[in-house]
Amino acid sequence: MTTVPLTILYFAWLRERTGLAEEKVSPPETVRTIADLIIWLTARSPGHAAALAHMKTIRCAVNQDFAAPDTSLKPGDEVAFFPPVTGG
Amino acid sequence: MTQVRVQIEDFDIGAEFAALTAGRTDIGGIGCFVGTVRAAAGGKPIAAMTLEHYPAMTQRALERIAAEAERRWSLLGCTVIHRHGRLCLGENIVLVLAASAHRQPALDATGFLIDWLKTQAPFWKREEFSDGTTTWVEARASDDEAASRWGGAPA
Numbered sequence: 294m295t296t297v298p299l300t301i302l303y304f305a306w307l308r309e310r311t312g313l314a315e316e317k318v319s320p321p322e323t324v325r326t327i328a329d330l331i332i333w334l335t336a337r338s339p340g341h342a343a344a345l346a347h348m349k350t351i352r353c354a355v356n357q358d359f360a361a362p363d364t365s366l367k368p369g370d371e372v373a374f375f376p377p378v379t380g381g
Numbered sequence: 382m383t384q385v386r387v388q389i390e391d392f393d394i395g396a397e398f399a400a401l402t403a404g405r406t407d408i409g410g411i412g413c414f415v416g417t418v419r420a421a422a423g424g425k426p427i428a429a430m431t432l433e434h435y436p437a438m439t440q441r442a443l444e445r446i447a448a449e450a451e452r453r454w455s456l457l458g459c460t461v462i463h464r465h466g467r468l469c470l471g472e473n474i475v476l477v478l479a480a481s482a483h484r485q486p487a488l489d490a491t492g493f494l495i496d497w498l499k500t501q502a503p504f505w506k507r508e509e510f511s512d513g514t515t516t517w518v519e520a521r522a523s524d525d526e527a528a529s530r531w532g533g534a535p536a
Contacts, residue, residue: 302435304433304435304505305433305507305517306517354438354503357435357438357441357442358438359501371437373435373438373503375435375503376517376520377500377519377520378499378500378501378502378503378504378505378520379499379504379505379517379518379519379520380432380434380463380474380475380499380503380504380505381463381474381475381495381499381502381504381524
């Protein structure tokens with residue numbers, strides 16, 4: 294996990310709060326799941342903390358498929374965080 | 382034929398209708414839903430809205446929803462077009478067409494497609510109000526209920 298970074302994408306108000314649409318991160322090996330990643334990302338900046346504060350109100354996708362907090366991560370994954378969708 | 386498109390430009394409902402039915406004589410009914418930009422949100426007048434999406438995921442999510450509709454009903458074709466970008470009042474947002482030999486599958490599949498799309502396709506609306514403020518539209522529990530009435534486990 295430490296050598297190949299994850300690509301993290303943020304959409305809608307998560308993008309506005311983090312100030313980032315995309316970032317590459319290399320979390321430590323203890324970060325194994327989406328839930329671990331959220332906790333780790335929260336410590337990166339006050340913006341990250343504001344964006345990711347309410348785990349229940351954010352949704353996640355790994356490699357463009359909806360994912361749950363217990364979804365495992367592997368090197369090179371594209372992880373997207375976003376609010377519940379509001380299209381249509 | 383299944384047609385799924387995500388685009389900035391408007392769509393021509395008549396042209397899409399013609400494309401869906403061209404050369405077909407087996408179709409007996411076509412359901413149609415068009416979502417448009419409404420002038421008020423929660424009593425507050427809006428000026429426009431911007432639809433953001435997740436390009437790498439959107440097309441696939443819509444194709445999956447269309448495939449699920451085709452699995453559940455005997456469709457003779459369906460069309461799903463969703464716009465993104467900035468849209469003004471009255472503009473088209475989304476088009477769903479579903480064709481079948483009979484009306485019930487066509488109507489049911491149309492309802493299913495728009496209900497699942499609203500809870501499964503990665504789009505987010507940001508409303509611009511007349512006073513210059515903006516807000517991200519919040520997902521509504523009623524949309525989840527509408528999607529859940531079709532059963533099955535979305536995504």
